[in-house]
Amino acid sequence: MALVKMMMIAIALLFTFTFSVAAEEALVSRIAFGSCANQTSPQPIWDAIVDFKPQVFIWLGDNIYGDIRRPFKLFGNERTIGPWKNVPRFVPSSEDEMQSKYNIAKTNHGYTRLRHIAKVIGTWDDHDYGLNDAGKEFKLKDTNQRLMLDFLDEPHDSPRRKQAGVYASYTFGPEGRRIKVILLDTRYHRDPLRSDGTILGDAQWTWLNKELNGPPSEITIIASSIQVVSNLSACTGPLFYMESWGRFPRERKRLFNLISNSKRDGVFFISGDVHFGEITRYDCATAYPLYDITSSGLTQAVEKVIPSFLHFVLRFLAWVTPTTMRVINNNTCKHRSCTYGQPNFGAIQVNWDANPVKLRFEVRGVSGEAVNSVTTSLPELEASKKRKPDIIKGKQQYCSLEVDLPWLVRHRLAILFTFSVAVVIVVQVGVLYMAISLMVKCLRKCKLD
Ligand SMILES: *[C@@H]1O[C@H](CO)[C@@H](O)[C@H](O)[C@H]1NC(C)=O
Ligand SMILES: *[C@@H]1O[C@H](CO)[C@@H](O)[C@H](O)[C@H]1NC(C)=O
Ligand SMILES: *[C@@H]1O[C@H](CO)[C@@H](O)[C@H](O)[C@H]1NC(C)=O
Numbered sequence: 001m002a003l004v005k006m007m008m009i010a011i012a013l014l015f016t017f018t019f020s021v022a023a024e025e026a027l028v029s030r031i032a033f034g035s036c037a038n039q040t041s042p043q044p045i046w047d048a049i050v051d052f053k054p055q056v057f058i059w060l061g062d063n064i065y066g067d068i069r070r071p072f073k074l075f076g077n078e079r080t081i082g083p084w085k086n087v088p089r090f091v092p093s094s095e096d097e098m099q100s101k102y103n104i105a106k107t108n109h110g111y112t113r114l115r116h117i118a119k120v121i122g123t124w125d126d127h128d129y130g131l132n133d134a135g136k137e138f139k140l141k142d143t144n145q146r147l148m149l150d151f152l153d154e155p156h157d158s159p160r161r162k163q164a165g166v167y168a169s170y171t172f173g174p175e176g177r178r179i180k181v182i183l184l185d186t187r188y189h190r191d192p193l194r195s196d197g198t199i200l201g202d203a204q205w206t207w208l209n210k211e212l213n214g215p216p217s218e219i220t221i222i223a224s225s226i227q228v229v230s231n232l233s234a235c236t237g238p239l240f241y242m243e244s245w246g247r248f249p250r251e252r253k254r255l256f257n258l259i260s261n262s263k264r265d266g267v268f269f270i271s272g273d274v275h276f277g278e279i280t281r282y283d284c285a286t287a288y289p290l291y292d293i294t295s296s297g298l299t300q301a302v303e304k305v306i307p308s309f310l311h312f313v314l315r316f317l318a319w320v321t322p323t324t325m326r327v328i329n330n331n332t333c334k335h336r337s338c339t340y341g342q343p344n345f346g347a348i349q350v351n352w353d354a355n356p357v358k359l360r361f362e363v364r365g366v367s368g369e370a371v372n373s374v375t376t377s378l379p380e381l382e383a384s385k386k387r388k389p390d391i392i393k394g395k396q397q398y399c400s401l402e403v404d405l406p407w408l409v410r411h412r413l414a415i416l417f418t419f420s421v422a423v424v425i426v427v428q429v430g431v432l433y434m435a436i437s438l439m440v441k442c443l444r445k446c447k448l449d
Contacts, residue, residue, distance in 0.1 A: 028055045028172040028179050029352060032118070034345040035060035035125065035225065035272025036297025039105040045298045045343050046110025048368035050117060052347055056172065057118045058181065060272035061125025061225030062297065063151070064101045066093050066144070067132055090132035095143055098130070102151045123166055123183040124148055125225035125273055126243075133243060135190035136201070145188070164188055167204050169211050177352050180217035182208065184224045193243065199251045205258075212262035218357070218378060219350065220267045228252070228269045229280040229292035229325050234402035236321060239414050242274055246402075256285040265382040268361075270346055272296040276318070277340040277363035279374050280325040283390070284399040287383035291374065292325075293361045295346035303341035314341055321413045324400050327374055334371040344371065 032054035037043060049057065067090045070080050080089040093101070105111065114120065126132050130144045145166055154160055160168050165188035170181045189201025200208065212220075222228075224245070231246025245252040259267050269292040276296060281289045303311050319337035328338045344363050347370075351358040356377045363372040379385050390397035402410065 025171075025173050025178075026055070027174060027177055027352065029350045030054045031056045031058065031179070031181075031221070031348040032345055033058035033060055033223070033270050033272075033348075034295055034298040036062040036127075036275060036300040037064065037105065038299045039064045039101050039108070041299040043108055043110055043299055045345055045366050046108065046114055048364060048366055049345050050110065050113050051368050052345075052364070054114075054118045054347070056181070057114055057120045057122075058183070058221075058223055058270065059120070059122025059124075059152075060223055060270065060295070061123055061129075061186075062127045062272065062300070063122060063124060063148075064098075064105045065127045066098050066101055066130055067091065067127055068093055068097075069132075092130045092138075092140055095140075095147070098144060098147050102147055106151055120152065121168070121170060121181065121183065122152055123168075123185060123223060123225055124187060126187065129187040133193065135187060135192060137192070138187075141188055163203075165201070165204060167200075167207065171215070171217060176218065178217040179219045179221065179350070180211075182211055182220065182222045184208070184222065186225050191248075193247060196248055196250055199245065199248050205254075209258060209262075212258060212264055212267075216264070218266055219359070220264055221348070222267060222269050224269060224271050226273045227271045227280075227292060227294055228255070229282045229290060230278070230294070230323070231325075231402045232274070232321070232323070235323070235405070235410055236413055239417055244273075256290070259290070260286045263383065265384075266378055268292070268381065270295070270348075275300050275302045275341070277344040277346070277372060278338060279327045279329075279361060279363065279372055280323075281327055281374075281398045282325055283396065288381050288385070288387075289398065291361065291376070293346050293348070293363070293374075295344050295363050297343065298345060299343055301341050301343045304343070311341075317413065317416075320416060322402070322405055322409050324402050324405065325398055327398075329372070329374065332370055332373040334365075338372055340365070340371040342366070342371075 030053060032049050032052055034045070034049070070078060070087065070089050073080050074082050078087045079085045080087060126134050128148060129138065130140050131138055146161070148166060149158070149161055160166065165185035166183070167185040168183045172179045184200065185204060186199050189204060190199050191197025227244040231244055233241040233244060233247060236242070241247070245255065265288070268290060271292055271294045274294060274296050278294050280292045280294070283289045303314055306314065315335050315337060318335070318339045318341070326338055334340055340363055343366050347362040347364050349360040356379045359376050359378065361374045362370040365371050408415070
């Protein structure tokens with residue numbers, strides 16, 4: 001009898017042991033992410049990503065360029081720009097075309113290597129949603145949701161295939177060392193730009209509230225296709241505008257309040273979309289700094305669209321454009337502006353064994369070199385920690401909004417642009433005037449002769 005009891009206890013113990021080992025999730029300490037990958041372009045960046053040995057890779061959107069882009073044309077039958085344009089510059093692809101673009105992306109050799117070593121998850125942005133800058137009005141969104149989830153190997157019975165939008169969450173790692181990744185869908189429910197309406201829509205807000213107030217995690221990464229912290233448009237308008245949470249100020253405030261009220265520590269953002277990399281932080285939204293690490297793109301990058309001898313002009317303009325949130329870290333930034341306009345990916349490293357736990361955020365280039373980085377620690381992302389505000393020239397750093405900059409500073413880029421155009425016009429008029437007066441002089445002289 002005693003023997004049977006002992007054997008039963010032993011079996012029970014064995015069961016509990018194997019069960020808890022199985023439940024013990026593998027520790028995650030290396031995460032890579034990226035956005036904006038043209039499937040028909042060479043994609044050498046995957047080698048650098050594979051070399052980083054991420055355990056998880058996160059797609060942040062524009063995972064393929066699904067829509068069709070017509071060339072810039074001022075004249076002719078199909079005019080895509082100017083007040084006289086008669087056709088849209090971007091048109092959606094058919095389902096077959098989308099599928100074949102996904103096939104090209106998925107069979108890319110480098111990406112295939114990555115899929116073998118890392119768990120790949122992700123969300124979408126406009127071009128893989130199906131149309132440049134599109135929101136909730138886009139007709140093909142359900143078809144494209146299915147194609148996108150197929151690309152990510154989402155199981156057929158996944159709830160993500162039944163809901164409206166591709167938002168999802170994942171938790172990695174054992175208790176005490178958990179990383180939660182929350183993927184937002186900034187497309188499916190989004191109201192028109194300039195409406196200051198919703199980005200996420202009611203159902204996704206309810207879900208996000210539950211996710212933030214649900215089981216704890218030491219680190220929580222909120223992945224948004226568009227930038228959350230930076231509001232570059234405030235300093236590039238009226239020349240040009242980008243999509244961002246900043247363009248929906250009420251929705252952005254709601255997001256920050258939700259994070260604050262959830263009392264969740266260790267939250268930061270990752271984003272893509274803008275075709276350059278940067279790291280920003282906002283210290284006055286919640287009780288601890290909110291970082292936003294932007295990596296864009298895996299192939300699409302601002303400096304690739306102009307010849308290399310003009311790169312210095314772009315870098316100068318990036319430096320001239322004011323910013324209140326960008327982390328200017330002179331030791332690791334490749335350029336003075338601390339933006340990076342060549343292909344790049346994002347890299348997150350967590351040193352769980354350090355005390356306190358250390359975090360390193362990087363933007364890395366095609367050879368795997370860090371071109372921008374920030375090192376912080378978990379206590380730095382805790383609401384209860386007493387911290388001295390970063391004051392420079394009597395002002396708290398990373399605290400004031402871009403729209404609150406003095407008018408002259410905020411519009412520096414537009415002023416520079418207007419001034420340059422004016423100079424070019426004045427020079428041209430001057431040259432023309434000189435040429436005409438020379439001709440007139442010559443004619444008179446010729447007549448006299
Ligand atoms: C993608 O790359 C191909 C080949 O280089 C090019 O023709 C096409 O215009 C690119 N698409 C975009 C959206 O950049
Ligand atoms: C961001 O900039 C836009 C354009 O200037 C402005 O309308 C918006 O209010 C700004 N958002 C925030 C949060 O400052
Ligand atoms: C970075 O360099 C700029 C200009 O050289 C300087 O004004 C700034 O204080 C430096 N920042 C840090 C954090 O060292």
